[in-house]
Amino acid sequence: MIVRRIVALAYKEWREILRDRLFFTLAFVVPAALMLVFGYGLTLDVERIPFAVVDQDKSAMSRDYLHRYIDSRYFDYKGDVASEREIEPLLADSRIRLAIVIPPRFQESLMSGRAVAVQTLIDGTFPFRTASSKGYVVAINAAFNSELLGSYISRRLGVSEETAQAMAQPVGVQLRYLYNQEVKSVWSIAAVLMMFVLMITPPFLTALGVVREKENGSIYNIYASTVTRGEFLIGKLTPYAAISVINFLVLWLMATQLFGAPFKGDPLFFFLASVIYVTCTTGIGLLVSLFVRTQVAAMMLTVIVTIVPSVLYSGLLVPIASMAPGAKFEAHLFPAMYYTDIVLGSFLKGVGLEQLWGKVLALLIYAVVLWTASFLMFHKRPKS
Amino acid sequence: MNGGPAENRVRLYLWWSRLAAMTAKELIQFGRDTLLLIAIAYLFVFDTYMAGNVGMQLNHAVVVVHDADHSAASRELVYRFRPPYFKLGGEVLDNRAGQRLLDSGQALVALDIPPHFERDILQGKPTDVQVQVDASNTVLGFLASSYAAQIIGQYGFDQTLARLGVTERSMQNVPMIRDEHRVWYNPNQNDAWFMPIAELLTVITIMAIMLPAAAAVREKERGTIEQLLVSPLTPIQILLPKVIAMTLVILLGTAVSLFFVLHGMFDVPMKGSLVLFFAVTALYTFTTAGLGLYIATIARNLAQAAMLAILVLMPMIFLSGAWTPPEAMPAGMREAMVLSPLYHFIEMGYGILLKGAGLDVLWDSLLGLALLGMVIFGFGVWRFKRQFG
Amino acid sequence: MGQAALVDNDAPVVRVQALVKRYRKQMAVDGASFSIGRGEIYGLIGPDGAGKSSLMKAIAGVLSFEGGMLHVLGEKIDSEAAAERVKGRLGFMPQGLGLNLYPELSVEENVDFFAQLRDVPPEELARRKHKLLAMTRLGNFRDRPMKHLSGGMKQKLGLVCTLIHEPELIILDEPTTGVDPVSRRDFWMILTQLLRERDVTALVSTAYMDEAARFHRLSLMFDGRVLIEGEPDVILREVPGTLVELVAESQVEALLRLETRFPQAEAVGPKLRVFVPGAVPQVARAQVEAQLEGLMVNEMQAVAPELEDAFIALLQRRQPAGQDDAQKSRLWLDGDPPKGDGDAIAARELSRDFDHFRAVDRVSFEVRQGEIFGLLGANGAGKTTAIKMLTGILPPTGGAGTVAGADMRHASQAIKERIGYVSQAFSLYQDMTVTENLRLFARIYGVPNSRLAERIGRVVALAGLSGVTTQLVSKLPMGIRQRLALAGALVHGPRVLFLDEPTSGVDPIGRRRFWEILVHLARVEQVAILITTHYMNEAEHCDHLALMHAGRVIADDTPAALKAALQQEAGQVLDIAAEPVLPALEALEQAGFADAAMFGKRIHLLARDITAAEARIRTLFAERGIQLLDIALRTPTLEDVFVYRILQQEQQEASA
Known part of the structure; x- marks a missing residue:
């Protein structure tokens, strides 16, 4: 291993990247732009669900009940329709996601001490939105019911309204959201996006960089010289890894400064773990580049091995914990999942090596395996 | 031309x-x-x-319990945290232990049932159950807290109705809204x-x-x-x-x-x-x-x-x-x-x-x-x- | 280190024994054997796909092989580790103009990078860099990005980069392909001088047969095997025979008759060239005369054959060429559109500016139907830009022109429908078969479906592609690919053909086949052809030549007139053989023969007064102890013309 040769290789690569202005710009713009768009655009806080109402009672009580929806920030009132039949086209056209049908004699029944069924029709196309909508409906109903029950108890047992309310709701819930008190999805998403962006850009940069050298023939300079395989791989990839580390720092700043995500962990630990992760993803690109001959093929293969798993199996959108065993197993095969835990742990939980050593170890093993495989697969005297 | x-x-x-x-x-x-x-x-x-x-659903989320009451009532509540949404991950001796499990990601929800839980319910005294949720993943955090609140709310409601002597059959005669939601297009x-x-x-x-x-x-x-x-x-x-x-x-x-x-x-x-x-x-x-x-x-x-x-x-x-x-x-x-x-x-x-x-x-x-x-x-x-x- | 001392100095630098290289099922090298001694310039020649590149890569240690033995610099190359041990002592330049260089980096950065890869110490690097850049005249372009260099400069830079660590053995794969004659001469001068100075061994492959004369020894490869090996003269003796040159009326008829008896007959411009194997001059003349009985024959001359003739003869023994030659096809049937006459292409004061740089500067010329027009010039002289304007791809900044009867300023669409075009780089689809490519272009040019099969059949026969119609283009050798490109350009029956370096990198046999078709097209079918080339012997085929330099046409005439003008202006060409040749050249230059230059192993110079010049040379050589082997008068070749004119221009620019 001669450091001077590695430096020469890295320096040459760096200047080549630098002179391809568009590529160089994109290498920095793409991650930042992704962060910006997703940071603002990708939230999971379902709000303003458009809904319509069929109020067949039109009483004071039905309006009181409906106003709990209309006044909620979770719902967006789109108007009244006359009959149930008019709901279907609205749902089909996605103009509304939810419809509430209040039966005739709603007020009368409740006043006379009878239960009333209120129907809600929910658009089920997006299960997560459906679950959220259902949750909101249940919560509003529960609140309304406990008031009804309170006055019922007060009337039936002759206790004061206050006591009755307390009796209607004997068990309160003290909810504490740990790590992300306001359940701001932008916090966790900004953090997780770092995982995403660092999963996608380094392999692309690396795979295309190496394959380009193979495709245009300058790789023969390396084959024909005394540069060792290790020197070449390290020298060639250092600039790409460096770009990714710079990107990582920019993203870190964006997450904390722009999106206000709290960083509670140990910066040094986080930085080092991230460097290992970048080494990992750079290694993925390297391995891809050794399998293919053309840049088109490199591009397609990189899409397959990075974008898809990093969306589906990283915990970005779909929580690992809620996966079926098969999918969970696959998630464990990709490094993204481990880094997601490290990011969330460092940002929101403020835990460090003590709790996360297992994940760091997994990444480390991953990196070692990738680089060793690449090292063994790269030959300076290939078969063709 | x-x-x-x-x-x-x-x-x-x-x-x-x-x-x-x-x-x-x-x-x-x-x-x-x-x-x-x-x-x-x-x-x-x-x-x-x-x-x-x-999928983006809560699926067997691990719940750990610190039950300071160990009564029939507390056990019934705990029992309601079950699949498909939740899975009991065992009991911990104190809140600290629960916190540690949350920190390391081994549990998503920590349930803390106060002492005298059963007695308070029977006496009609309001009591609070503490639910700690790991909200670092917003989807899970939101769903878990929402379901937990629903379970506990329903539990309290059932307790009240039981105390009032309302049975399944006489439910119709309590003034309340029965939630009848229907999910279209993808009912399950x-x-x-x-x-x-x-x-x-x-x-x-x-x-x-x-x-x-x-x-x-x-x-x-x-x-x-x-x-x-x-x-x-x-x-x-x-x-x-x-x-x-x-x-x-x-x-x-x-x-x-x-x-x-x-x-x-x-x-x-x-x-x-x-x-x-x-x-x-x-x-x-x-x-x-x-x-x-x-x-x-x-x-x-x-x-x-x-x-x-x-x-x-x-x-x-x-x-x-x-x-x-x-x-x-x-x-x-x-x-x-x-x-x-x-x-x-x-x-x-x-x-x-x-x-x-x-x-x-x-x-x-x-x-x-x-x-x-x-x-x-x-x-x-x-x-x-x-x-x- | 001890091992190195054991290696005796006379041991061959490279020893190849029955080497076998296979790509999956395809055999690339099939038991090649030869050895290269220290200080030799060893040549590898042969048709495309003969296995030269694979063999060179194997020797350079950048390609594994399946069978046989290989020793390089005393090391047995049988593993990656063994190859690594000698890589520090060898340099390798792969095929392709500047492809191994880094386009974004400057000249100096490229050199520095190669030096650092090879652990050249900084002081040493500075010294060598200075010397090599001065020698290659790249010193003034240190900061220019490599992508902005001309083809010849790229090649010289490639050489500098390969030599910067002073290797003992250098391996150069077709280093001069696609490079103009002046740059090619420079390249060889530098190479010869450096090898002499440092006692370096070189293994070089080339598609230019005139360069083969510069090799000490060479191997002719065919089908993965070494067909013949030895010194150029020895090989020449291996194929005895005589070359007969003549002018006959009519040429077409004469050629047809000659071809029936002699496999190597071709039309070169107004002349016919026939190789008569195994015959002494008198016998050869008699045979040719007998064959041409009843035709008017003039200027018959019997001369010694050149290496190229010998190689083609050797290869044809192996690969009887031209089953499909017999059924010479025609592009048009009698019912087809009438053959045009008059001007096919006319350029008047054409100019084109790029940013602040004038690529083509007021260029005018005319090409008539049935004429082959050659556009010559160094890389970057503006030939391609001129063609692009005439074919309607690039709008001109100024000037006018008509092509196939349409005005290029207003009717570029009409021009596009009437012309055929073969571009510099092979630009048909490699992942499609021959027929698929031809069908595509036939349909693009609007050949009706009912005539598709007939037209394709016609060009397939014309270009001699009938054996390969269902093959993927990527599997075809270069020579056949270029004929396919030509067939693609002809499939709609154009009256005007533009060919931009169509034969670059094609082997001699392939080039001859290609020209046979072109000559047929021009002479028989009256197609107007505009062609650019770096092979000066190809330029001899042209009826008319224009020489471009820095965007301008500096000479424009028939080949004969150009040669005559050269003799008028600068005198006769003296062809000198001397030993040792490099000091001889140096002596001549110092004595004021400014145009003295290497041609193969010999020196050419121009002199007005032959007798006086010869006397001066004799005394000069005697003074310096140089042995004069031979001195003779020669008719100038087009290469003489090209080199003289371009150097003349460069001198004028330098003094201006």
């Missing part, structure tokens, strides 16, 4: 003949690229299949009906942008574009066949994915008109390809094209409602979504497949898509013409 009708007919025939020849060429080249074929087959078949195996909220469709439409988008961009950049890199430029082909006749060929390939992939994976393996319903679905897919692919062509005019090599494609693709997908519902978008973004062609496509895709909607309902989305498509495609062609015309 004096254009008699006969001459015009010849000219028109020539135009189509050239287009057909170029389209055949694109398809032949496509068929020879084994690796690309494998990649496309993977994305259309395996990838959509994988997407059917994941089966994620396998949602995710694969979203993934399929995403894959279509990736293909529609990347394939024409790669094909066009490859001609530029290999110099074959020169031979076409000295021929009587117009820029449109060079570009259009690429888009037509890719559209055909994508339609084929979509059909395979839809019939064998979505319908075959996950029983995704196909309620609406399949003709309409494929027509919309064709229109969408065709127009989105304009973006790919635009990229091809900017990029000098494939590395640049790949980066540009990511730069365009990712926001388009994120702003489409494929991964997050539009209702989860912040105010400005929700309006910006109408600019993503994928948004319209997804609305129509779900509309046709799951809701059985027809043109009478979807005409506005179709119009939006067509308008956007015309602008995008026109822009791509204009750039290409300016560069090579």
Whole structure:
């Protein structure tokens, strides 16, 4: 291993990247732009669900009940329709996601001490939105019911309204959201996006960089010289890894400064773990580049091995914990999942090596395996 | 030029003949690229299949309990945290231990039942159960807290009703609202009906942008574009066949994915008109390809094209409602979504497949898509013409 | 280190024994054997796909092989580790103009990078860099990005980069392909001088047969095997025979008759060239005369054959060429559009500016139907730009022109429909078969479906492609690919053909086949052909030549007139053989023979007064102890013309 040769290789690569202005710009713009768009655009806080109402009672009580929806920030009132039949086209056209049908004699029944069924029709196309909508409906109903029950108890047992309310709701819930008190999805998403962006850009940069050298023939300079395989791989990839580390720092700043995500962990630990992760993803690109001959093929293969798993199996959108065993197993095969835990742990939980050593170890093993495989697969005297 | 009708007919025939020849060429080249074929087959078949195996639902989330009461009442409450949403992860001796399990991610929810829980309920004294939720993953945090609150609320309600001596049968005589929600289109909220469709439409988008961009950049890199430029082909006749060929390939992939994976393996319903679905897919692919062509005019090599494609693709997908519902978008973004062609496509895709909607309902989305498509495609062609015309 | 001492100095630097290299099922090298001694310039020649590149890569240690033995610099190369041990002592330049260099980096950065890869110490690097850049005249372009260099400069830079660590063995794969004659001469001068100075061994492959004369020894490869090995003269003796040159009326008829008896007959411009194997001059003349009985024959001359003739004869023994030659096809049937006459191409004061740089500067010329027009010039002289304007790809900044009867400013679409074009780089689709490519272009050019099969059949026969119609283009050798490109350009029956370096990198046999077709097209079918080339012996085929330099046409005439003008202006060409040749050249230059230059192993110079010049040379050589082997008068070749004119221009620019 001669450091001077590695430096020469890295320096040459760096200047080549630098002179391809568009590529160089994109290498920095793409991650930042992704962060910006997703940071603002990708939230999971379902709000303003458009809904319509069929109020067949039109009483004071039905309006009181409906106003709990209309006044909620979770719902967006789109108007009244006359009959149930008019709901279907609205749902089909996605103009509304939810419809509430209040039966005739709603007020009368409740006043006379009878239960009333209120129907809600929910658009089920997006299960997560459906679950959220259902949750909101249940919560509003529960609140309304406990008031009804309170006055019922007060009337039936002759206790004061206050006591009755307390009796209607004997068990309160003290909810504490740990790590992300306001359940701001932008916090966790900004953090997780770092995982995403660092999963996608380094392999692309690396795979295309190496394959380009193979495709245009300058790789023969390396084959024909005394540069060792290790020197070449390290020298060639250092600039790409460096770009990714710079990107990582920019993203870190964006997450904390722009999106206000709290960083509670140990910066040094986080930085080092991230460097290992970048080494990992750079290694993925390297391995891809050794399998293919053309840049088109490199591009397609990189899409397959990075974008898809990093969306589906990283915990970005779909929580690992809620996966079926098969999918969970696959998630464990990709490094993204481990880094997601490290990011969330460092940002929101403020835990460090003590709790996360297992994940760091997994990444480390991953990196070692990738680089060793690449090292063994790269030959300076290939078969063709 | 004096254009008699006969001459015009010849000219028109020539135009189509050239287009057909170029389209055949694109398809032949496509068929020879084994690796690309494998990649496309993977994305259309395996990838959509994988997407059917994941979902955004609370599934056996681990709940640890610190039960300071150890009474029948507390046990009954704890017992209600059960599959499919929750799974009991055992009891801890103090809150600290619970906190540690949350920190290390081994548990999602920590339930803390206070002492004298049963006594307080029996005496009608309000008591609080503390629920700590790991909200670092917002989806899980939100769902877990929502379900936990529902369970505990229902538990309290049941306790009250029991104390009042209300039985199952006499429930009708308590003034309360019975929640009768009905979920349409996907009554079981089966994620396998949602995710694969979203993934399929995403894959279509990736293909529609990347394939024409790669094909066009490859001609530029290999110099074959020169031979076409000295021929009587117009820029449109060079570009259009690429888009037509890719559209055909994508339609084929979509059909395979839809019939064998979505319908075959996950029983995704196909309620609406399949003709309409494929027509919309064709229109969408065709127009989105304009973006790919635009990229091809900017990029000098494939590395640049790949980066540009990511730069365009990712926001388009994120702003489409494929991964997050539009209702989860912040105010400005929700309006910006109408600019993503994928948004319209997804609305129509779900509309046709799951809701059985027809043109009478979807005409506005179709119009939006067509308008956007015309602008995008026109822009791509204009750039290409300016560069090579 | 001890091992190195054991290696004796006379041991061969490279020893190849029955080497076998296979790509999957395809055999590339099939038992090749030869050895290269220290200080030799060893040549590898042979048709495309003969296995030269594979063999060179194997020797350079960048390609594994399946069978046989290989020793390089005393090391047995049988593993990656063994190859690594000698890589520090060898340099390798792969095929392709500047492809192994880094386009974004400047000249100096490229050199520095190669030096650092090879652990050249900084002081040493500075010294060598200075010397090599001065020698290659790249010193003034240190900061220019490599992508902005001309082809010849790229090649010289490639050489500098390969030599910067002073290797003992250098391996150069077709280093001069696609390079103009002046740069090619520079390249060889530098190489010869450096090898002499440092006692370096070189293994070089080339597609230019005139360069083969510069090799000490060479191997002719065919089908993965070494067909013949030895010194150029020895090989020449291996193929005895006589070359007969003549002018006959009519040429077409004469050629047809000669071809029936002699496999190597070709039309070169107005002349016919026939190789008569195994015959002494008198016998050869008699045989040719007998064959041409009844035709008017003039200027018959019997001369010694050149290496190229010998190689083609050797290769044809192996690969009887031209089953499909017999059925010479025609591009048009009698019912087809009439053959045009008059001007096919006319350029008037054409100019084209790029940013602040004028690529083509008021260029005018005319090409008539049935004429072959050659556009010559160094890389970057503006030939390709001129062609692009005439074919309607690039709008001109100024000037006018008509092509195939259409005005290039207004009717570029009409021009595109009427012309055929073969570009510099092969630009048909490699992942499609021959027929698929031809069908595509036929349909693009509007050949009606009913005539598709007939037209394709016609060009397939014309270009001699009938054996390969269902093959993928990527599997075809270069020579056949170029004929396919020509067939593609002809499939719609154009009256005007533009060919931009169509034969670059094609082997001699392939080039001859190619020209046979071109000559047929021009002479028989009256197609107007505009062609650019770096092979000066190909330029002899042209009826008319224009020589371009820095965007301008500096000479424009028939080949004969150009040669005559050279003799008028600068005198006769003296062809000198001397030993040792490099000091001889140096002596001549110092004595004021400014145009003295190497041609193969010999020196050419121009002199007005032959007797006086010869006397001066004799005394000069006697003074310096140089042995004069031979001195003779020669008719100038087009290469003499080209080199003289370009150097003249460069001198004028330098003094201006």
